[in-house]
Amino acid sequence: MNGANLDLNASITQIGRNVIVTISDNMTDDRIHEISDIIIEQTHRSGASGAILNFAMVSMIDSYIYKTFESTSRALTLFGVKVVWVGLSPGVVCSMIDLGIEPDENVMHTAMTLEQGLAELAGMAAQ
């Protein structure tokens, strides 16, 4: 898996029952697709209960990237995994809103930082 991580410009780490994926900048469409597949596979295999997609390093999200990660999140919710998107920067958010993207509360939650994201997952697990 680690070898794959190096190739994919993304790190997938598991801490406790949560999978944390850090997504990097400048990815090609194919890479994004591969990363998405790997996230779903890894989360399924490890039986995680929560997933965090960290976009802190991403400087731009276009409709394709959004769509791909949204479908990924949708797939993860089918396993009963709670998904939180964290680290979206103000510029990224502005461009997403301008693109008319409407995030679905049932699919993914959002938090500002990784820490808050983990707190959110813990809160959801407690409920």
Place this chain on the structure above:
Amino acid sequence: MEKRESGLLASLELKEQILDQIPTPVMAVDKEMRLLYMNKASLELLDKTMGEVAGKSCYDTVHSSHCGTENCCMRKAFKTGEPCSDRTELNSKNGKIQVEYYAVPLKDDNGTTIGGLEFAVDITAQAQYEERLREQNQTIRLMSTPTIKLWEGILVLPVVGVIDSLRAQNMMETMLTRIVDTYSKVIILDIQGVAAVDTAVANHLIKITKATKLLGCECILSGISPAVAQTIINLGIDMNAIKTKSTLSDALSEALSLIDLEVKEKQS
């Protein structure tokens, strides 16, 4: 014959007098940019006499910020054969002044360019005015989004005046940056001071709420007056996506409960 010549001389003198009495600088150059003529106003401006400048190149005499560069209008006018105008900064005896200058190619009877005529208008006052206007605009823009940190994790943004799309965009950017800077969990958008809420304004507000949501920050809209509430309903705007409260204090207690805090009366 003599009479005609003196008449010609008189008319030349008259023309020169007229040119000298124009209060703005006028000058003429030949094809190589050597000065042929400068009127009184331009000589006074540069503190030179005609004898000093005659035959010298204009860029050595005038020293404007365009001189000797591709931006020089005279050069452009020579190249195109058309009049040309631009703004530049000039070193006069009283220091730097802003001028708007016009360069016109001088042509002989066959239409070939043999030189150029240039005249300038002092726009220092106008330039200062424009500069001041820009500064004021900047100040107003800064003042229009005063995000106040009300509590650890709670921001308040009072909105006053009219929301147009430029301002909404500006508000959104400032808000998002402030939210990230302060790690706020809740932002209260107070629209008490907004004169009217129409579909466009409501749309902007909904967009802002969605944007803050993406940062994991809850947005509460407060200060909705009965009139505004009525317009929103009559326009059929769906505000379900936004948490709304009538007053700022209501919004504050909601915000406090969102970050698991409560206000209690002191036990004495």
